[in-house]
Amino acid sequence: MGGSPSGAALLIETLGISKQYPGVLALDCVDFTLRPGEVHVLFGENGAGKSTLISILAGVQRPTAGAVLFRGKPIVIESVHQARSLGISAVFQEFSLVPQMSVEDNLFLGAEILRGGVLDKRAIRVRAREIIARLGFPLRPEARVGQLTRAEQQMVEIAKAFRSDLSVLILDEPTASLTDRETEQLFALIDQIKAEGVGIIYITHRMQEIRRIGDRITVLRDGRYVATLDAKTAEDDELVRLMTGRVISELFPKIRFAPGEERLRIEHLTTPKRTVADVSLSVSAGEIVGLAGLVGSGKSEVMRAAFGIDPIVSGRVILKGEDVTAKSTHHLLARGLFYIPPDRREEGLVMMRSCRENIALPSLDQPPFSRGFFLDRAGEARKTAELADRMNLQPRRIERAVDFFSGGNQQKVLLARCLTRPVDVFIFDEPTVGVDVGTRAAIYAFIRDLCEAGAAVVLVSSDLPEILHLTRRVYVFYRGRVQAELEGDAINEANLLRHFFEREAA
Ligand SMILES: Nc1ncnc2c1ncn2[C@@H]1O[C@H](COP(=O)(O)OP(=O)(O)OP(=O)(O)O)[C@@H](O)[C@H]1O
Ligand SMILES: [Mg+2]
Incomplete structure (x- = not known):
């Protein structure tokens, strides 16, 4: 002993x-x-x-x-x-x-x-x-x-x-x-x-x-x-x-919000098992809106339904003024709505395929990935290499199967996809799970850039600091419903947590 x-x-x-x-x-x-x-x-x-x-x-x-x-x-x-x-x-x-x-x-x-x-x-x-x-x-x-x-x-x-x-x-x-x-x-x-x-x-x-x-x-x-x-x-x-090996001065970037036109509106959305019940929310160009709440509170489910992955019982989804309720994910993508799922293995990436193929996947129907009916191999290689640089993929081997990359680098491949086509509304679901501090800072800066360039961003996150530092408005979910909408100074830890666990008003 x-x-x-x-x-x-x-x-x-x-x-x-x-x-x-x-x-x-x-x-x-x-x-x-x-x-x-x-x-x-x-x-x-x-x-x-x-x-x-x-x-x-x-x-x-x-x-x-x-x-x-x-x-x-x-x-x-x-x-x-x-x-x-x-x-x-x-x-x-x-x-x-x-x-x-x-x-x-x-x-x-x-x-x-x-x-x-x-x-x-x-x-x-x-x-x-x-x-x-x-x-x-x-x-x-x-x-x-x-x-x-x-x-x-x-x-x-x-x-x-x-x-x-x-x-x-x-x-x-x-x-x-x-x-x-x-x-x-x-x-x-x-x-x-x-x-x-x-x-x-x-x-x-x-x-x-x-x-x-x-x-x-x-x-x-x-x-x-x-x-x-x-x-x-x-x-x-x-x-x-x-x-x-260096000092990270700021994890969370300053973001200049310049909210413009409304881009995505969800009205009274309800899903079959009421995992989402009568939820309404909206997001405008040039702002980041947070969806907070416990796992299973409906914050993730509402966006899956809006993006056409899960079925909808009632309610409407309006994208840039067009009713897109229950439209296919393919249609939504073509209309400028992009969803980045939390589970890179289950829903995101094809593990045995190369980074190049995975990055290009959602955009094979348009330049520089194709011309007319034909795939443009050179264009694809050029663009994917550029995106791998931008995301600081380690190691920078775009022909290698995604499976051989570390967890955090797989996440970078998933994010690189966002930049392959014009998009007005981004939905990020838990974008920094399993990601180290340096990459985390890079992802936040990436989201800021998208927002400041005029995109509407929905950030679904269980990470409180992320919600506190990055969002302009927050919807707090509890048992499938929006329990509170917070803005400005009201977005603080005590307020968020209170609504996480609050009983529904009798
Ligand atoms: N089967 C493999 N074949 C080739 N290279 C691999 C393989 N598995 C891992 N690597 C490489 O080895 C290095 C270390 O990877 P490892 O998975 O151990 O990282 P990690 O510290 O667990 O990262 P993370 O936090 O992202 O999970 C990386 O450069 C990775 O690309
Ligand atoms: Mg690992």
Whole structure:
């Protein structure tokens, strides 16, 4: 016992770990340690190498050089299976669930409980119930995974890690799609397993989370080790400087609003299950309007319905004076309404296709991507390269499949699409989820530029600072309805939060 972190007391130690992908040195001689009972945060810009490091520890990737010690002994982690048998489990940014299968079958996929050589369905159900109960997640073991929300799927992924004895739990941005309540539940769980001596490696871009649960922070930059700090005493400014190598003077830009003509109006919109109920709102050229509220409050749903993704029961959508209610997304796009979805994998990007193809996708019907009936390959290549520059895509390889880029860089590809055609109204749904501070500042500046050039912008966001700093007016949603419309000085944290939870007037 004793507090001193001697070599033998460490759960994991990496010595000079490197990972070379074709053309990219993702990790360059990184040292890292994990003690029992600590939360060790990995911090760094998009593409810094965080996911690569943990995928080596979880047996998904092999290092090109360096050694890993587990409980003081050198080991070679050959597979996810082997990592699991050592008690090392990872929950990745992208899920590995089979949508056609039930929660319980997913939990024991690859670790099936057998009796006399056949699946012991009963034992699986009992164990699944035990695990879910322990975690306190609202999951039904027999539910089909494909029918769950993203947050629920995340819970299944986390539950999977608990099916056998754990000594190391690895979480890659686990709260990106969880609500505040689910996040608190996860943190309580982390506190509990810490007390049992489990070591946790935790990747996040959110400063508040580091404060809340972190013990130590290791900063990576361009695949290299930068520093390890005490999470309780490290200052935000210092972390950002270590991470980016520069000082970010202002995260939120000043925006000059010059509201002009009304561009988009939604009147009394209602959707089938009343996830949106009698919602009216409007946005004009040259302004940014925020939609705030909890996950599931209707803020995201109303824009999906307006953009023709989800059905509408009643109400109207007016775009530049034209009634476009229930028109196809294709029609809306052609009329100048652009929607940028929150889930880049599910709705946004075609992962196995190149950045070039993904950027050009919504605009293949017009110059410079095509001429008449013919695709203009040269025009497409020129324009997409220019946009990749503008978004500072890292690395700048537009022919590479989107799947091979880090999470934050995939987001840049999605945003680059906005600039491929003339657009009057932009709808951004959670544009900065999973994005590092530097890229975040760049995205905000990008949105400002669109607005100052005369576009109407709707910003759907669960990030309060984002709403507070970027919007001219805010609609606060609660249970499918607009609970309040705020403007000017009324847009402050206390006001917003009050309306987030307010009961509907009787
Ligand atoms: N399978 C792969 N093939 C080739 N290059 C890859 C692959 N996976 C990652 N890379 C590259 O390795 C580098 C590190 O990526 P990694 O995913 O580890 O970053 P990250 O720190 O997790 O970023 P983010 O915060 O955006 O998730 C990036 O330059 C990325 O493009
Ligand atoms: Mg990552």
